[in-house]
Amino acid sequence: MEPVFFLVFSLCFLISMYKLYKLADRRNDRQCYLVHYECHKPSDDRKLNTKFCGKLIDRNKNLGHHEYKFLLRAIVSSGIGEHTYGPRNIIEGREDSPTLQDEISEMEEFFIDTLNKLFQKSGVSPQDIDVLVVNVSSLSSVPCLSSRIVNYYKMRNDIKSFDITGMGCSASLISINLVETIFKSYKNAMAIVVSSESIAPNWYSGNDRSMMLTNCLFRCGGCSILLTNNRAFQTCAKMRLNCLVRTHLGASDEAHNSCMEKEDDEGRVGFYLSKNLPKAAAQAFKKNIGSIATKALPLTELIRYIVAKYVKKTASLNLKAGIDHFCLHPGGTAVIEEVKRSLGLKDHDVEPSRMTLHRFGNTSASSLWYVLGYMEAKKRFKKGDKVWMISFGSGFKCNSCVWEVLRDLDDRNVWGDVIDGYPPATTENPYMEKYGWVNKETFEKPEGFELD
Numbered sequence: 001m002e003p004v005f006f007l008v009f010s011l012c013f014l015i016s017m018y019k020l021y022k023l024a025d026r027r028n029d030r031q032c033y034l035v036h037y038e039c040h041k042p043s044d045d046r047k048l049n050t051k052f053c054g055k056l057i058d059r060n061k062n063l064g065h066h067e068y069k070f071l072l073r074a075i076v077s078s079g080i081g082e083h084t085y086g087p088r089n090i091i092e093g094r095e096d097s098p099t100l101q102d103e104i105s106e107m108e109e110f111f112i113d114t115l116n117k118l119f120q121k122s123g124v125s126p127q128d129i130d131v132l133v134v135n136v137s138s139l140s141s142v143p144c145l146s147s148r149i150v151n152y153y154k155m156r157n158d159i160k161s162f163d164i165t166g167m168g169c170s171a172s173l174i175s176i177n178l179v180e181t182i183f184k185s186y187k188n189a190m191a192i193v194v195s196s197e198s199i200a201p202n203w204y205s206g207n208d209r210s211m212m213l214t215n216c217l218f219r220c221g222g223c224s225i226l227l228t229n230n231r232a233f234q235t236c237a238k239m240r241l242n243c244l245v246r247t248h249l250g251a252s253d254e255a256h257n258s259c260m261e262k263e264d265d266e267g268r269v270g271f272y273l274s275k276n277l278p279k280a281a282a283q284a285f286k287k288n289i290g291s292i293a294t295k296a297l298p299l300t301e302l303i304r305y306i307v308a309k310y311v312k313k314t315a316s317l318n319l320k321a322g323i324d325h326f327c328l329h330p331g332g333t334a335v336i337e338e339v340k341r342s343l344g345l346k347d348h349d350v351e352p353s354r355m356t357l358h359r360f361g362n363t364s365a366s367s368l369w370y371v372l373g374y375m376e377a378k379k380r381f382k383k384g385d386k387v388w389m390i391s392f393g394s395g396f397k398c399n400s401c402v403w404e405v406l407r408d409l410d411d412r413n414v415w416g417d418v419i420d421g422y423p424p425a426t427t428e429n430p431y432m433e434k435y436g437w438v439n440k441e442t443f444e445k446p447e448g449f450e451l452d
Contacts, residue, residue, distance in 0.1 A: 221363030
């Protein structure tokens, strides 16, 4: 009788908590609406094509025979295409000597572009903004980046501004969580989240393999997001935040040390990725799913899971019972494939993340919004759809949230000029065509091969 009692008790408790959550969700002062977002596309003179990437690798004089081969192999299998973007100091050959102005200019170029478009398309004025959150993990300037934005747009003197650093690729959802919390204390508030990463001062020119991989994946980009809890925007907003869950494994030394900024043996600073990173990500992801499932999935699926667990002693949640679209952080091909396998997703589900990695690379915390933009440009979003955003970050963290689409969406956004060509009809890899010879056992440059 005890197992039966436990099952009944669990079901009753689940139903009660589900009703309480739905009741709390209907409180208008706790709503968070996504009004609009704009992703940055740098100018064409900042593209890192195959020829330039080969030249960039070749001019690193710290690479030995094996490191050179390793790095070329890594970029061949990275999933990156020919049209991602780098900062101007790297384009100009100054990756070893960035200036403070290089760092500031990279940020200003992106936030002026995205915020100008955000204000123009939404009809909201800079003076209407009550809360400003800027997340850039690896750049902390004086005055801070949020102050630069306040100064540029002459925002109000009572604006609540915040700068978040060191949070890695999951920082944009942390910023949204901060806004969501502030909304509980302020009615009819308008907030902007500005999300990017500083690449200019963070190019690694050493030969430590665990620190070289970031050069193959991280690229320039950024996004500005307009949020509100004002009911007047409910009809014109794109989405409503249903729930957000943050999972932090920082108490574990293994997880904490799996991804960090450090110096190599020669004192060169870079981002270190340990062999334990996939394990830390899997553990954080598993814990995050357990928390968000009770908030995101319909009651019928939760009851089915509990009953199956009791009867069959084993069961798995059908996440597609309450989720229509999966917005996965395009951290790299391995990350995308592992999440696909873990959740039992199809190629169609992970296509937006793969294509974002191919077209824009890993733009850190802003990457999720390029993935969201891809799905919107493809007209996948219909009113009532649920979108699950999943991000990973150093620390180690897994943060995810579920958005509800409030109307049919078809904005071509930053993808507008190329979306009709995605996904490509063929799976051609320009890096494989140019540098595929590194996979041969005998490492010899082809006769006549030139990088210049």
